[in-house]
Amino acid sequence: MEQTINNRILQSSDDEFIINVGPQHPSTHGVLHLQLRLDGEEIADLKPFLGYIHRGIEKMCESLTYKQFIYLTSRMDYLSAHINNQACCLAIEKSLQVEVPERAKVIRTLMAELTRLASHQLWWGSTGLDMGAVSPFFYAFREREMILEIFEETCGSRLTMNYCVPGGVMNDIHPDFVSKVKKLIQQFKANIHEYDELLTGNPIFQSRTRGVGYLPKEDAISLACSGPVARASGISCDVRKKEPYDAYDRVEFEEIIASEGDCFARYRVRMKEMLESMKIIEQLIDNIPAGDYRAKIKGIIKPPAGEYFQRVETARGELGVFIVSDGSNKPYRVKFRTPNFSNLAALKPMSLGAKIGDLVAIMASLDLIIPDIDR
Amino acid sequence: MITWIGNKLTEIFGTTLAPYVGYVLIGFAIITLVVLMAVISIYLERKIAAFMQMRLGPMRVGKWGTLQAFADVFKLMLKESLTPAQADKQLFNIAPYLVLTVSFLAFAPIAFSPSLQLWDLNIGVLYVTSVSSVGVIGILMAGWASNNKYSLLGAMRSGAQIVSYELSAGIAILTIVMMSGSLSVSGIIQSQADGWWIFKGHIPAIIAFVIFAIASTAELNRAPFDLAEAEQELTAGFHTEYSGMQFAMFFLAEYTNMFIVSMLGTTLFLGGWMPLHIAGWESFNHLMDKIPPFLWFFGKVFISLFMIIWFRWTFPRLRIDQLLKLEWKYLLPIGMVNLVFGAIITWLGWIL
Numbered sequence: 001m002e003q004t005i006n007n008r009i010l011q012s013s014d015d016e017f018i019i020n021v022g023p024q025h026p027s028t029h030g031v032l033h034l035q036l037r038l039d040g041e042e043i044a045d046l047k048p049f050l051g052y053i054h055r056g057i058e059k060m061c062e063s064l065t066y067k068q069f070i071y072l073t074s075r076m077d078y079l080s081a082h083i084n085n086q087a088c089c090l091a092i093e094k095s096l097q098v099e100v101p102e103r104a105k106v107i108r109t110l111m112a113e114l115t116r117l118a119s120h121q122l123w124w125g126s127t128g129l130d131m132g133a134v135s136p137f138f139y140a141f142r143e144r145e146m147i148l149e150i151f152e153e154t155c156g157s158r159l160t161m162n163y164c165v166p167g168g169v170m171n172d173i174h175p176d177f178v179s180k181v182k183k184l185i186q187q188f189k190a191n192i193h194e195y196d197e198l199l200t201g202n203p204i205f206q207s208r209t210r211g212v213g214y215l216p217k218e219d220a221i222s223l224a225c226s227g228p229v230a231r232a233s234g235i236s237c238d239v240r241k242k243e244p245y246d247a248y249d250r251v252e253f254e255e256i257i258a259s260e261g262d263c264f265a266r267y268r269v270r271m272k273e274m275l276e277s278m279k280i281i282e283q284l285i286d287n288i289p290a291g292d293y294r295a296k297i298k299g300i301i302k303p304p305a306g307e308y309f310q311r312v313e314t315a316r317g318e319l320g321v322f323i324v325s326d327g328s329n330k331p332y333r334v335k336f337r338t339p340n341f342s343n344l345a346a347l348k349p350m351s352l353g354a355k356i357g358d359l360v361a362i363m364a365s366l367d368l369i370i371p372d373i374d375r
Numbered sequence: 376m377i378t379w380i381g382n383k384l385t386e387i388f389g390t391t392l393a394p395y396v397g398y399v400l401i402g403f404a405i406i407t408l409v410v411l412m413a414v415i416s417i418y419l420e421r422k423i424a425a426f427m428q429m430r431l432g433p434m435r436v437g438k439w440g441t442l443q444a445f446a447d448v449f450k451l452m453l454k455e456s457l458t459p460a461q462a463d464k465q466l467f468n469i470a471p472y473l474v475l476t477v478s479f480l481a482f483a484p485i486a487f488s489p490s491l492q493l494w495d496l497n498i499g500v501l502y503v504t505s506v507s508s509v510g511v512i513g514i515l516m517a518g519w520a521s522n523n524k525y526s527l528l529g530a531m532r533s534g535a536q537i538v539s540y541e542l543s544a545g546i547a548i549l550t551i552v553m554m555s556g557s558l559s560v561s562g563i564i565q566s567q568a569d570g571w572w573i574f575k576g577h578i579p580a581i582i583a584f585v586i587f588a589i590a591s592t593a594e595l596n597r598a599p600f601d602l603a604e605a606e607q608e609l610t611a612g613f614h615t616e617y618s619g620m621q622f623a624m625f626f627l628a629e630y631t632n633m634f635i636v637s638m639l640g641t642t643l644f645l646g647g648w649m650p651l652h653i654a655g656w657e658s659f660n661h662l663m664d665k666i667p668p669f670l671w672f673f674g675k676v677f678i679s680l681f682m683i684i685w686f687r688w689t690f691p692r693l694r695i696d697q698l699l700k701l702e703w704k705y706l707l708p709i710g711m712v713n714l715v716f717g718a719i720i721t722w723l724g725w726i727l
Contacts, residue, residue, distance in 0.1 A: 019524045026610060041528075041695050132598055132692025138428035198689070204599055205691045356528070356608050357694040 016044055023052045027130050027360045030370030034347075034359075041355045046348045054374040061334040066092055066301040067166065069331065073321075074160035076338060077372035079119040080314035082111050085164040090245055091310035091321045092166040095303035100246075102289040104168030109247035110181070110284050111151075111163060112312075113277045117188075118147040119315035120274045123367045127267065128199050130364040131208055136198050143191065146184045150177065166301060168294030181285050185278055192275075200271065209263035213350040213362035216261060223349075224342040227317025228273060229366060232258045232265035239313040251283045263365040270367070300329050316340055316367055340372040401493065405482055413630040417444040419677075420630075420684050427688045454619035459522060462616065466520035471617065471624035474513035478631040480506045484560045485638050488648045488668040492561060499560035500548060503639055504541070507594070507632065511537040514596075514603065517625070518613035529612025532695055533596055533603030539702040540593040540600075546710035547587035550579055550717040551643045564647035570654075571646035579717035584644045586710050591636040592686055593698070595629065599690035600698060637679035641672065645679075648672040 022033040031052035037045035057076060061069040070088040074081035086108055093100060121144040128136030148158040153174040155161035163170050199205050215225070220233035230237045238255040240248045256272040258265035305327040311320040317339025324333040343366050351359050380400075384393040418433070418441065425432025433440030458464055484499030486492040496502050511534055518530020552558055554576055555566035566572075572580045593600035604612030614625045641647060648668035652660045693701070 017524060019528075027608065038528075041532075128691065132601065133688075133690060134424075135428050135688050138430065142429065199691070202691060204693055204697075207697055208691060208694060355694055355696065357602075357692070360608050 015039070021359075027363060028370070029126065029363075029368060032344075032368065032370045032373070036356075036359070038356070041357075043351050043354055043356065043359060046351055046359075048344060048347065050374055052374065053371050055371075057375045058334050058336060062331060065329050066303070066331065069334065070164065070166075071160075071162045073336070074162060075371060076336065076375055077314055077316060077319070077340065077369045078159060079122060079369060080115055080316065080319075081160045082108075082115040082163060083312055083314040084319060085162065086112055086246070087310055087312040087314075087319050087321045089164040089166050090312065091308050091323050092301060092303065094310055095306070095308040095323065095325060096166070096297070096301065098167050098295050098297060100168055100295055101292040102247075103291045104293050104295070105246045106284050106288050107169050107173055107293060108164060109251070110281060110288075111155075111161070111169075112246070113280045113284075114147050114150065114181070116315045117274055117277045117281075118144050120270050120277075121147075123270060123315075123364075124195065124199070127364040128205075130360045131199075131205060133199065133202075133205070136195075139191075139194055139198060143184065143188050146180070146187065150180050150184065153177065153180070165294065167297040168292070170294075172293045173288075178285055178288070181281060185282060185285075188278065195271070200267070206264060208357070208361050209267055209365070211262050211264075212354065212358050213263045213365060214261050215346050215350050217259075219349055220261070220346065223345045225317070225346050226339050226342060227313070227315075228256075228266055228269045229317065229343050229346060231256060232269045233261040234259040237318065239311050239318055243311065245310070245312060247284060248280075251280045253280050263361050266365040302327060302329050311337070314339055316369065316372070317343060336375060338372045338375065340366075340368050340370075344368060344373055405493065406479065409479055409482060409631055409634070410627065412634050413627050414444040414448065416630045416633060416680060417447075417626075419680065420687075423681065423684050424688050427685075448623060451623040452620055456617075456619035456621045459616050461522040463520040463522065466516045467616075468621070470513045470517035470520060471621045471628075473516065474510050474628040475624045475631070477506060477510040477513065478628045478635060481632075481635045485635070486560050486564055486642065486647060487672055491669065495559060495561050497562075498558045500552060500558050500563065500639075500643070503635065504545060504548060507635060508537065508541055510628070510632070514613050517617070521613070521616040523616050525609045525611075526613050526615050529603045529609045529615070533613060535695070536596070536600065536602060536698060537594055539699060540590040540706075543586050543702060543706040543710050544590035544594060546707070546714055547583040547590065548639075548643060550583040550710075550714055551576070553714075553717055554580065554721050556721075560642055560647075563642060564649060567646040567649050570652065571644065571649065573644045576717070577720055579713050579720060580644065582709065582713045583717070584640075586706055586713070587640060587644070588682070590702075590706060591640065592683060593702070595632050595636060595683070597629070597633070597683060598687040599692050601687075601692060602695055602698060633680060633683055634676065637676045637683065638672075640679050641675040645675045646671075647675075 016037055016039045019036045019038055020033065021036060022028040023031040028034070033049040033052060035047045035049065036043050055075070057072050060072055064072065070085050073084040073088055076084055121140045125137035125140030128134070151161050152158045154177055155163040155170070215229070215233050217234045220230045220235055225233070226237050234257060236255060236257055241255050253276045256269045256276060258269050303325040305325055308323045308325065309320060311318055318337070319339055320337030322335040322337070323331050326332040347362065347366060351362050354362065381393070381397065384396055388396050421443070422432045433443035436442040436446045458467055481503050483494045484492070484496045484502055486495075514533045515530045518526040518533070521527075551563065551572050554572060555563045557563050557566060569575070573584050576583075596603045604614065609615070614622055617625060648671050650663040650666060650668070650671050652663060
């Protein structure tokens with residue numbers, strides 16, 4: 001018994017000590033629990049402990065119908081709630097072989113990009129906060145608030161919108177949607193220089209992030225990192241490019257790749273991704289096709305028995321939805337491949353030998369959402 | 376008026392007791408003044424931060440939230456001061472008082488106006504720097520006695536930081552002491568009657584001012600050098616375990632120290648209570664003389680205070696190794712070279 005406990009927790013020698021970061025800690029953004037073995041200020045060993053917010057979403061999905069379980073996924077990565085729902089809907093549509101109306105596809109894509117924008121803005125603000133600069137947080141929330149208001153108008157909810165349904169979207173967009181999105185883009189473009197002035201160009205910020213938390217390309221591949229974390233290490237892995245879904249095949253955007261692999265590269269990748277998201281929104285917002293916003297689907301969904309997989313690009317990386325159907329109205333098994341779980345694996349190799357201050361910077365650059373890790 | 380109060384006290388208490396009663400009254404007066412200043416600066420900080428962040432800040436208690444800081448103090452007074460079971464109780468309870476006492480002591484030789492100075496010590500500047508460095512002992516005590524690893528880390532960081540930055544601050548102060556040829560606060564202010572040191576001290580004085588601004592912000596444990604209480608890394612650093620009035624002591628000490636540093640900077644570089652004079656502009660100089668010295672002094676102090684607050688709300692925090700690198704590799708060598716240049720300038724008598 002004692003043996004097993006000793007294997008679980010870290011052991012320290014005389015001149016080192018163990019410190020627990022979390023489950024309640026200001027910089028873990030949730031209930032992540034890290035055990036650090038510190039040699040002075042340097043991190044000698046690190047061990048993440050998970051499960052503090054495990055709700056058994058995958059198991060819960062098995063007892064809900066296909067139409068119901070989609071909305072549980074909003075609670076995984078709550079900042080990419082819409083994209084999670086979209087992934088589930090795409091998987092179900094694949095199983096039913098439904099053709100989604102063009103209008104729905106474009107609306108979904110628009111919403112997904114707005115979600116990505118809002119998520120990256122929150123990340124930008126909290127990165128500043130983690131580095132000890134409080135003001136960026138409020139600047140980030142200025143534009144984020146506009147996006148959330150757009151969501152509220154169209155979807156009735158600000159964070160977990162539950163807007164996607166198999167075959168399309170829940171209801172049509174609000175009449176003000178187009179004009180508000182255009183206003184948002186205009187304001188964001190006018191304000192983005194403030195973002196750069198507050199953080200990007202700050203010498204202290206740069207010295208805190210440049211060369212810190214280096215993740216080599218090989219490590220990023222072997223640890224199955226995805227999203228901006230992998231792209232900052234030079235891996236091309238954008239699902240929107242590789243396997244375009246919904247309306248991504250008709251828009252032009254760049255996949256942002258950096259080769260440095262440090263915190264600053266991850267920061268820059270996300271900042272540029274925001275601009276790319278705006279580019280996508282600009283291309284789509286004037287060309288929302290007329291027509292139905294939802295395909296006609298039977299009241300009770302019973303996909304034919306078999307296995308269905310769909311992957312999408314959330315704000316944090318690649319989300320895979322794997323559904324096993326036995327032909328009934330409830331899924332036999334649902335498995336999510338969440339981006340944060342794999343990205344967390346990169347935390348240890350990046351932060352060994354770093355300082356405590358670096359750990360905070362590295363965690364900020366990973367942009368971890370804990371409920372997405374635990375599910 | 377002071378003589379009148381002195382006579383009254385002698386009348387009431389007799390010649391032997393009167394001085395002691397006088398001391399107690401002066402003590403009360405200082406403590407009230409200091410606490411009032413700290414409370415004002417807390418309010419200012421919250422309002423300035425709010426305007427920098429597009430919010431309103433405290434608005435509910437009193438007109439424009441002016442009474443918010445008082446309400447906070449009353450709330451903290453009513454709260455229980457908890458002592459952790461595993462803590463070293465004596466040290467734990469002494470530490471906040473030590474930190475606050477030290478910052479009160481440093482007020483003694485500050486000259487608010489020509490007639491308002493508590494103690495015109497002939498080594499006033501030396502006294503302020505030496506007394507304010509005792510505060511680090513209180514911080515170390517708090518960190519060690521809390522029996523909390525976060526507190527300990529915060530206290531160790533604070534110790535390393537204050538000990539190193541004191542050197543730079545000391546050297547910057549030394550540059551001015553050398554130029555003015557006096558260690559007493561009133562002497563330094565008198566030497567600036569024909570111009571503030573930042574204007575007439577050539578480049579060495581400006582460099583010394585910049586070094587002093589950086590080093591004293593670091594000594595205050597304020598952002599971007601707030602590693603001792605780095606919220607995102609160490610929750611609250613050395614005062615994690617403190618609550619109620621004991622926490623308020625640390626809080627008050629921080630803002631009092633802000634005032635002391637601003638006052639010291641004003642005295643050394645910005646002419647203390649001396650009005651702004653521009654050579655040749657006689658009517659302008661005359662107008663400036665009309666403003667009471669007290670207002671000059673506090674105007675300058677609040678401008679320096681605003682700078683410190685401004686730093687905090689715009690900069691991210693440094694890392695511990697970068698912090699020490701900045702001191703030992705840049706500030707200290709530059710400060711020393713600057714001291715030599717200052718000495719040459721003083722020796723050649725090039726001061727304007």
